Amino acid sequence: MEEDRTKVLPGPDNDVCAAQLLPLHSPGVWNLTNSNTILRYLLPTLHLQLAIIFILTQSLHMLLRRFHVSRTVTEILTGIILGPTFLGQIPGFTATFFPIENTFLLDSLAKTGFVLFVFLMGVKMEPSMVMRTGKKVWTTGCASVLLPIFMGMIFATWMEDYINFTARPTINYIILLQTISPFPVIACLLNDLKITNSEIGRVALATGLIRELISLALHTPLNYTRVSAQGGSFMTGGLTLLLYIFFIITIVIILRPMFLWIIKHTPEGKPVDTIYIGFISSGVLLSSIICYFLGTQMFHFGPLILGLAVPVGPPLGSALVDRFETLSTGILTPLYMTFCGMRTNFLIIQNLRILSMLRTILLVGTLTKFIGCFIPSLMWKMPLKDATTLSLILSAQGVVEMAVLHSYLQNKTLSEEAFAMVTLSVLITAVIVPYLVRFLYDYSKTYIGYQKRNIQRSTDNAELRIFVCVHRQDDAIAAIKLLDISNPTRESPLLVHVLHLMELKGRATPLLINHKLGQKISAASHSRKIIDVFDYYENKLAGLVSVHAFTAISMPKFMHQDICSLAFDKLMSLVILPFHRKWNSQGKMIVDNNISRSINLQVMELAPCSVGILVDRRKIQRTAPVSPLSRVAVLFLGGDDDREALAYAKRMAQSPAVHLTVLRLAAVENTGEENWETILDTENLKDIRLQSSLRGNVMYREEKVSDGPGTATIVHSMEEIYDLIIVGRHHRSDSPVLSGLLEWAEVPELGAIGNLLASPDVSQPVSVLVVQQQYTKYKLK
Template sequence: MEDPGGTHDKCLVKTKVHSTGLWGRDIDGMDYRFVTYSLPRLFLQLCIMFGLTQALHLFFLKRFRLPRIISELLAGIILGPTLIGRFDWIKTNMIPMYEGQYVDLLSKIGFLLFIFLSGVKMDPGMVPRSGAKAWTIGIPSVLLPYVILKYLSRKVLNDHVWTHIHRYRHPAIQNTLGIQSFYSFPVTAVLLVDLKIINTELGRLALATGLICDLFSNLVSTIIANISVGVMSAMPLVSVHSFALSSGLILFLVVTVRPLSAMIIRRTPEGEAVDTFHVLFMCFAALLATVLADNVGMNFHYGPFILGLLVPDGPPLGSAVVDKLDTLVSGLFAPLLVTYSGTKIDLLNLFDLRFLGVVWITVMVCYVIKCVAIFLPALACRVPLRDAAALAFILSTQGVVQISSYHNSLVNQTYDTETFSMLTVAALVTAAVSHIMVASLHDYSRAYCGYERRNIEHLSKTSELRLVTCFHRLEDAVAARKLLEVSFSSKETPLVIYSLHLAELVGRVTPLLIDHQLGQMKTSAAAAASPAANSRSQKLVAVLRSFAQQHCNEFVTLNFFTAISLPKFMHDDVSALAFDKLASMIILPFHRKWNHLGRLIVDSSSMRLLNRTLLDLAPCSVGILIDREKRRMHRRSPSSSSYHVAVIFMGGADDREALCYAKRMSNTPGVQLTVVRFVPADHNAEKTQWDAVLDSEVLKEVRHLAQSNDTKVCYKEETVKDGAETACTVHEMEHVFDLILVGRRHETNLPQLFGLSQWNDIPELGPLGDMLAIQHIRSPVSVLVVQQQYVKNK
C-alpha cells in the first residue's frame, strides 16, 4: 500500500536490545534468553573482559613487573578462538560475529579519545626547547629505519629474494614495514610511568626524543603517503590535491581551535573549573576532526591528535579535559581495543608457516634496526652505555597505537587472520622484552645512590652546609624558614639553601623543573604549566624574599625551584636536585598539619608516600619537620628572645647526625642547646661496638662545652629502665623546648625503647618521632626527625 507496484523487497527484523528479565521466555516459538538481547550481552562482555584483565594483572603478571598491556592482550587471547572462544556456546551467545560491532565501536571511540588526550597532555613547546641531544637522537632514529626498511622492502619483494612470498602477500609485508617505522609518544609515556622513571634524567630525555620522533615520523609518513597516492593513480595532481586538503585541514584546526580555547579560558573565572559544556564540546570536536581527517585522505587518528596538540595543556582547559576523561578513556575504553583485538587472534589455525616465519623475521629485523638507530646516536651524544640501551628499548616498544594499526589492516583485509595474529603476538613479545630490559638496565631505586659521604656529621668545619628544603603549602615554607633562621652561617661555614616548591602536575604528561631567580615573581614556564602552582610559588618566593632580606648576606645563598610533576614521582625531582647540588640534608614537611586548637586539618597520603620513598632513596641525609607553628603563634605565655633546642640522644648514626646539626644551631645568637642522653639502668646491656666509640667521640665536644660554663650548651643524662620511663621523660620535654631533634633509627634491642615500637602509628618516624608526632600534644614544640644518609657500596 505504501509502494504500489514497487519491486523493492522488504523484510521485518525484530531488534532485541533490552531484556525483559533474567529468565528466558518462549515468544512466538522462539527462546528469548538473557544473553539473546544486545545490551545485556554487551555489558556481560565488558564485565568478563575487564574482570579477566584485572585478575591476570593483579594476581600474576604484576609480580613479574610486566606492563598492563600484556594482561589485556592475554585476556583477549583467552576469550578468543584460541581457547574458550572455540566452544559453540561461547561463539553463539557471548561474542557472535554480527554483534562484535558494538564492542568494536566502543573500542574505536575509546582509542580516538585516547589519542586526543595524548595530544592534550603533550607540550608542543617542548619540541623547540628539547635541546641538541634530543634532536640529534630523534632525527636519525626516524630517517635511518625508514630508509633501510624501504630498501629492504624493494630488495625483498621487487627483486624476488624470497620467491615463496606470493604477490598477494606483498601489501602485508609493506604495511608491516611502514607500521614498524612509526614511533608513538603515548606508548613511550605509558611505559615511563609504569617503570616509575618519568622524572629521571633518562625519562626526560626519552620524553623529549619520543615527542620529536612521533611528530617527525607522522610528518614523513603523511608526505610519502600523499606522493604514493599520485604515483599509484598515475596522476600527480592527486598528490597535490591530497596534500592541499591535508594542509587545509591542519590550517583550519589551527585558526579555529586556538581562538576557541583562548575564549574558553578567558570566560573561566580564575581558580574555578572549566564548565562541563566546554569539555563536551572538545569531545565533539575530536570526533569531528576524525571525520574530516578521514575524508581528506589522512589517517583517521591524525585529526584528534592534531586537535589535542592545539588545546592548551595544563589548567584550566587542558587539565579539565584530562580530569573528566582520562580515567574513563585510559582505564576503560583504550584497554578495550587491545582486549578486543586479542579476541581476533587464532593461534590454532595457522597454515602458511613459511610466510609466518617471514613475518617474524620482518618484525625482529625492524625492531633491531630501530634499536640500533637510537642506540648509536645516543652513544654519539655521550649518553652512558646502559642508559643508551634503555633509551633504545623505550622508544622501540610497541603498544596500543601499533595494535590499532594492525587491527585496521585486518579490517581492510590487508592482513589475514594468520598475519594479524602473529603481528599482535609480536607486539606482546616486544612490549614485554622492552619492559624487562629497561627495568634491568635502569634500576630507578639506585638512580641517586650516594657513594660518597653527604651528611652533616662528616662535613669538615670549614665546609659549607647545603640544604634542600621542600614545600607543598605556605605553612611548610613558614616552618622551614624558622629552621633556616637558626641554622648558623659564617665566613668559615657558609649556608647554601635550595628551596623546592612541589606542585602537582595536572592535564599534561611532561614534568617540569623550573629554576627561579630570587625576586622574579613571574616565570613564563611555570605560568604556562600551572597557573595555580605559579600563584603559590609567588607566595613562597615572597616568604623566602623576606628571609633573604633579613638574613642573606655573603655567607648565605638562597635558590628557589618549582617542580611540577605527578605526586608519586616527586621524589625523583627532590633526589635529582639534592644529588646535583651535593646537598647534605633534605628537609621535608610532615604529612599532617594542625590548627591553633590542635585539630588535625591536613593528612596527605601523597606527602606521606613522598617522605617514605625519600627515606629509602635519597642521596643524602633526610629530616622530616613536624611543625606546630600555629600553636606557637597563639601561645599565651610571653614571648622570649631565646630559642630552646633539644637533642634526644641514645646512640647510632641518626642520633649523631641530629646532634651535629644541633651543634651548628647552637652557634646562632639566641639559641640554647640541651643534649639529653638516655642511658639504660642496666649498664651491662650496653655493648662495646664501633657505634659506641663514635658516639663517645661526638659527645666529647658537647661535654666540654657544657663543663666550660657555656650557658648556651647543656648536657644531661637520664637513666631509664624501659620505654615507659623514656616516654614520661620525653613528654616532660615537650613543654620546655621549641625544637626537639631525634634520630629515626635505633638498635632494636635498646632497653630505653623497650615496648615503644609496638605502638607505632607512623613507623617511618621511628619510636621517638612517632611519640612526638601525636595529635594530643598541646605545646607548640616542633620536631625534626633525622635519618643519616645511606651509603651504598659500589
C-alpha cells in the same frame, strides 16, 4: 509470535553477512520464553561481554603483575584467550557470548575509548618543549625516525623479487609499521617502570616527542602518495592533500584561539565550564570522523592533532584529563586492546614462506629502530648502559601499534595471518623490553655508595648545603624558621636550594624549572608566592644565605625522583621535608596528606644525603611567656641518626640566640657492652660536655630510664619547655629504653621518639625535626 527480521550487517572484518536484527532491551527474566533467552538482546549481551572481559583482565593482571608483566600484555592476552585461538575453539562459545551481530557495539565502544586516549595524549604533549631540547635529543630523535624509514624503503624494494604481487601491500604496510614508535607508548612504558622523572625518562620523553612530530609531518606526503596510488589519479591525491592541510590549518587558526579564549575567561582557581568540555568532546569525535573520510585510514589521527592544539596544563588541559582519564585509560582503551586480541587467531598461520619473511621483517625493523637510537647516543658520549636502556625504551611497542594493525585488518590491507604474526611480535616486545630496562636501569641503586654527604662529616666553618622541599606557603615559612636558627655566618654561610613540588596535571612530560635562569614558563607562576618568601629571606640575610629556587611539576608517585636527583646534583648535605600533617592555632589537626607522606617515605629510602622531616606546630598558641631565645633540645639515645641530629644542633648552638639542651637517655641496667657504636656515641658527647662547662647556652644532662613508658613520660615533659626538639629516626630495636613504644606507633617512619612528639595529642607549639643520616652501602648490608 515475534517476527523474524534480518538485516545486512558488517562482520568483524568488514565481511557482509545476514544476521537477525536483535532487539535492544530485554523484557525481563519473567517474560522470557524457552526459545527467547536473555542473550538474544543487545544490551544484556554487551553487559555480559564487558563483565567477562574485565573479570578475566583483572584476574590475569593480579596473577602476572608479580612477574612485572604490564597491563598491555594482560589485555592482549585476555583477547587471545577469548578469541578463536583458545575459547573460540569450544563449539558455541563465540556464537553464544560474542555473536557477530553484537560485535559492532563492542567494537564501537572500544574505538571511542581509544580516540579519547589518543586525544588525551595529544593534550598532555607539549610541542613547545621541542624548541627547548638540545642537539643531542634532536639528533637522536631524527636519526631514530629517518634510519628505520630509509632501511624500510631499501628492504621493501629488495623483497619485491621474493614475494608475489598480492602479498606486496601487506609486506609494505608491515615495514611501514616497524618504522614508528609513538609517544603514547613511550610515556606509558616509562610510567609502568616508574622512571618518568629519571634522567633516562626525561631524555626518552623529549626524544619521543620529537619523533612523534616528525612522524606527523611525514604522514602528510605519505598519505598523499597512498591515496594517489589507490585512486589511480594524482588529482585525487592532491585533493586529499589540500583537504588534509585545510583540516590542520583550521585547528591551528580557529580552534587554538578558541581554547585560549576559554582559558582567558575561566577565573583563576575555578573549574572550566562544563559546556566548553561538552563542545570539545564533540569536536574530538567529529575530528575522528573527518580524518576517517579524508582517507588517512587512521581514525585517531584527527583527535591527536586536536589534542596538540589544546594548551597544556591547567585549567583547560588538566580539566580534560580529569574528566576523561579514568574512562579512557582505565576502562575503554584496555577494552580496545582486548578487542584487538580477540581478532587474533594463531591457528591459521600456515604459510611458512610468508611467515619466515614476516619474522625477518619484524626482526630487522626492531633492530633498525634500536640502532637508530643507539649509535647517536654513543656519539654524544652517553654511557653504554644508558644508551642501551634509552634505545630499548624507544623500540617499545604497544597500544598504538595494535590500533594501526586492527585498522589495517578491517580495511583488508592486512590478512588475518599477517595480523596474528605481527600481534605476536607486539606481544613479545611488550614483555621483553620492560624486563631488559629493569635489568639495565635500577633507579633505586643510583645513589647508594656515595658517602660524606651529611652534616656530621662537614666541618663547623664549612658552607652548609640544605635542600628544602615545600608543597605550600606554610611549608616555606616553617623551613625559614629552621634556617634562621641554623647559624648562618660569613665564615659558615648557608647554601639553600628550594624545590616547590607541584602535581602534574594535563601534561605528559614532567618539568623542572630553575628560577635563577629566569625561565618564562606559565606553570612557574603558581610558585611565585613561595619563591618570593625565600627571595625576601635571602635579601634580609645578604651575604649569609644564598637561595636557589626550583619548581618540579610531576606526578606525586615520581616526585621523590626529582628531589633525590636534584639533591645529588647539587651536593646537598641535608634534605628538609615537610611533615604530612598540619595544625591550626587551637592545636587541631587540619591537614593529613597521604601523598606527602608517601613522598617522604620514598625519599628516605633513596636520598643521596641526610634527610630531616620537619613537624611544624608554630601556629599553635603558647600559654607560657615567649622566650627571646630559641630553645632547642636533642634527645640522644645513640646511633648514626642521633649523631647526625647532634651535629646539626651543635651548629645551631654556635649562635648566642639559641639555647641548646642535650638529653641522653640511658637504660637503668647497663650491660657494660663496649662496641664501635658505643665508642662513637661517647666521642660525640665529649664535645657537648666540654661546651656545657664553657658556654652558658649549652646544657648536657643524662637520664636513666627502665622502660618505654618511662621514656614517654620524659619526652612529654619536654613539650612545654622547648621550641624545637631534634631526634634521630632509627635506634636499636632491642633497647629497653624503647620497649613497647613502636608497637603503638601511628607514624612508624618517624621512629619511636619521633612518633611520640608528632602525635596529634600534643597541644603545645613545639616543632620536631626527625633526622636520618645518609644511607651508604655498609648500612644496607
